[in-house]
Amino acid sequence: MSPVEIVAQLHQSQIDEAVALIDEITSHDGLSPISEHVFLHLRHGGDAQGLHFLKYENAQLIAYAHLDVTDKVEGPSAEIAVAPEFRRQGLGTEIIQALVTAAPDGNLRLWAHGEQSVSGQWAKAMGFDHARSLWQMRRSLLAPLPPASFGDDVILRTFIPGQDDDEWVALNARAFAGHDEQGDWTLADLHRRMAEPWFSIPGFLVAQDRDTGTMLGFHWTKIHGEIQVTPDHPHAHDAIGEVYVVGVDPTLQGRGLGKALTLAGLHHLRSCGLVQSMLYVDASNTSAISLYEALGFSRWDVDVMYRHGSVT
Incomplete structure (x- = not known):
């Protein structure tokens, strides 16, 4: 070699x-x-x-x-x-x-x-x-799914490319302040993902204020492939929907907007004919894990970071 x-x-x-x-x-x-x-x-x-x-x-x-x-x-x-x-x-x-x-x-x-x-x-x-x-957590979309309840002052719509880009990047940065892997996304990072084959406008949900039009939160869903097992692809796997990113303006925490957006995205994934959903969450984020468990998710697998040397 x-x-x-x-x-x-x-x-x-x-x-x-x-x-x-x-x-x-x-x-x-x-x-x-x-x-x-x-x-x-x-x-x-x-x-x-x-x-x-x-x-x-x-x-x-x-x-x-x-x-x-x-x-x-x-x-x-x-x-x-x-x-x-x-x-x-x-x-x-x-x-x-x-x-x-x-x-x-x-x-x-x-x-x-x-x-x-x-x-x-x-x-x-x-x-x-x-x-x-x-953690990777999963939930069956065949199980009962509560309705997504938003207040009368909130409108749920889909992301509008070319119109929402800058506002979304700014909201994402606020929602994930202190979480560099997500909060540091730039317009280029957004556009790179929008150019991927899996990107779907109907699966990119936005909550906005009915009166001001301000973006309050979002749920970006993702569907992982639809390859079926065949003699040529003996290790292929069925499609699965992902709760890709859910973000809420930090000034609105505690109003149930994150839960409503999560449920709205799950309903969308179910409407696409999917039977399974997944998401990733840091094992130390116990509050998020509790929310997802309350919505029917359970731990499926774990990605682990290992360290060599004196990195802290």
Whole structure:
């Protein structure tokens, strides 16, 4: 096998190879080894401050990793993808060691998507410590679903591209102040997601003040694929709807607007013919977990962040 290549900017052929590898792993494992944020940047050539790690065997890309060095407070973070047929050959350890070597002072955070993921197994075997957990929760859309109740002063409508963009970015920043992964989204981040094949205007709900027209909150839903199991895709999975992002103006907390928006989005997903919904929530956010449990969600799986070195 060739040594691990480390590049700051990918060529289009390398992008295509990495995307194909991630798609293969997602189909095999039932979940992506790479977060949406990293995957979107990858498809558009990567970000200016990221590093890409590539491992080839006979000109075939068999492993890919991304190192994000933009967080100067928490430290660099990484995600790994290894082709299923090349696992248990020491590739994970080799890639992680290359990541640790490239990270300043050897400080590294590593995401493992799924509680039983191979990335988590590699991290624990190499002495990484547990740093954070992100729950995936699910709910059947076949079970009874309460109505979404809004006050008479609130109008529920769909997002209007080109009109709502700036106001949505500003509201998102207020709603997720202190949560950089979500609150730091820019117009470019919004537009990048709107350009994705899964984007659907009917699934992007907005609550606005009836009198002033001010945006009060939103629920952006997402539908994950509709691939059915066939002889060519034996590991495919049925479509599932996601509570992608729910945000409410912080000055309106406690009025039940978040609950109403969540329910409105679930009703939309059910109307699309879906039978299952999911969402992600930080394991430390007990108030949000309590709300989602009250709406019928339960824990399904866990993404875990592991830490190496003195990152805090």
